[in-house]
Amino acid sequence: MEQRHSTPETVPEVQPEPQGKGKRTRERLLDAANDAILTKGFAGTSIEELVETTGITKSGFFYHFRDKGDLARQLLARFIEEDDMVMDELTARAFALADDPMQRFLLFLNLYADEMDDMEGVHPGCLVAAIIYQEQAFDRQVRELLFEAAMRWRERFRIWFQAIDAKYTPVAPVDLDTIADAFSAVVEGSIVLTRALNDRQLLGRQLRLFRTMVKTTYGIA
């Protein structure tokens, strides 16, 4: 997707390779795999092409990964970690801007929607969704990581809605797990539509509609 320069000119590298250059190569392999899998599927992505874009040989790949399944495992593990960090950061920004749990959530939705609007091109896709639609190609460990990813989303927002629910009364009764899942559902579904319709603003619009709907559901003008 985006081109990363291995040596950015602006920032002088005091410690050029934090964990050795192997770590960097491994990250670049994971980046290449991430992009390829989201557009061509797992079985449709060959090790050959990954090492070609990374600039090493095929046997170099097997220095970093036991086999192709190991690549999927490490990729998903990294995704969960990074996704968690991104969510934490947006949450922290929302928390810094308001004290009320509902206001914080509405701010979070705005921040997330803005982030989606600012992406160049159409959203590249979500690794969880991509792998879900090929799950039989993977082992139990990978499927457990899929479960974990979705469960983390649910728990993050359930806690949030518990705080909201303690202070606000919804117009009609809502189940906390369900409204917690709703955010993830809107994002995942919108990504699919964004790509199908080639409409890069769709995701932001859906998030803002969801924001409006959450507000009215809790009777906020």
Next chain:
Amino acid sequence: MEQRHSTPETVPEVQPEPQGKGKRTRERLLDAANDAILTKGFAGTSIEELVETTGITKSGFFYHFRDKGDLARQLLARFIEEDDMVMDELTARAFALADDPMQRFLLFLNLYADEMDDMEGVHPGCLVAAIIYQEQAFDRQVRELLFEAAMRWRERFRIWFQAIDAKYTPVAPVDLDTIADAFSAVVEGSIVLTRALNDRQLLGRQLRLFRTMVKTTYGIA
């Protein structure tokens, strides 16, 4: 997913094969391909396994399809046709039960949610989403079919919300295309979560939450 008997005992077959047995074999190949692609991806699904479950030889496959890409094209075309029919049927049932466009839509959501609840096991997935996440493996024709599928959903529900909007005033302003897309987004996203969490009731719950939210958005108690 579900086992179809080629000769159901209850109904005597007056015309056993409407368009010859070749048509039936072709349908069974498409069925096998549909199931396999939703769980293992397109490249991960071999022609070998499709003909094995269908009970013919590999060269028999190439009698029905020019190549593997042709299979994807026919599969998506059939999906769009059948999906359209299912939606038309649920729409007709909702129209028969009420005159008001909003009541009709709320009934439609209930019917759709009930249908999802009644499915045994977890939702097998949506072919559009599966192929979107492997789109680079396909030609322009297939990608145009993906666009068409999503566009049909949008247009179907935009017309519906135009009728609703003519009669009801939303609490906060809503864009018709956006709320039209919202239904598809909720379904697509919920399918991903249903499968990740292995929670077969999630889809129905999300649809009913969406129903509640549409009601409150248009200020209906």
Next chain:
DNA sequence: TGTACATCAGTGAACGCGCGTTCACTGATGTAC
């Protein structure tokens, strides 16, 4: 009704290419004494 031909719905064997994986080896860097 019988014969000739055409179409339908496949079969069976063979093909070459690319894929994932292995294995012995290597040059650069790090560490111990």
Next chain:
DNA sequence: TGTACATCAGTGAACGCGCGTTCACTGATGTAC
């Protein structure tokens, strides 16, 4: 400071298997006269 060894981050060649595709052929059914 020099030497010996270990580890890191790979290389290069080879492998066998399975995949998509082709091609000549075939038995059953349909159609024309």
